Amino acid sequence: MEFGRRDIILVAGLVLFMIGLIPFMAPVYAAVVVIAMYFGIKVFVARRNQAVRGELGPEGICMECGGRISGGRCPDCDAADAERTA
Numbered sequence: 001m002e003f004g005r006r007d008i009i010l011v012a013g014l015v016l017f018m019i020g021l022i023p024f025m026a027p028v029y030a031a032v033v034v035i036a037m038y039f040g041i042k043v044f045v046a047r048r049n050q051a052v053r054g055e056l057g058p059e060g061i062c063m064e065c066g067g068r069i070s071g072g073r074c075p076d077c078d079a080a081d082a083e084r085t086a
Contacts, residue, residue: 007042010038010041011038014034014037014038015034017034017037018030018031018033018034021033021034056068057069057070059072062074062076062077064077065077
């Protein structure tokens with residue numbers, strides 16, 4: 001897990017959440033809750049990204065139709081192009 005640009009927004013949101021929790025619990029407990037939420041969100045996003053990459057395959061997706069690319073070309077778009085030209 002690395003610290004990216006989106007993490008600044010996540011940290012800012014969690015700090016505001018922690019400030020909102022302070023009236024209901026001790027600041028130490030609010031900080032522990034927010035730290036646990038930060039790492040929980042980071043793990044969830046990492047696993048979700050890994051699952052999406054596994055579904056897409058190594059070559060990615062077609063920007064036209066969203067289908068899986070195989071052999072450097074999209075089979076769906078190639079079939080549609082062949083039908084249009086025929």
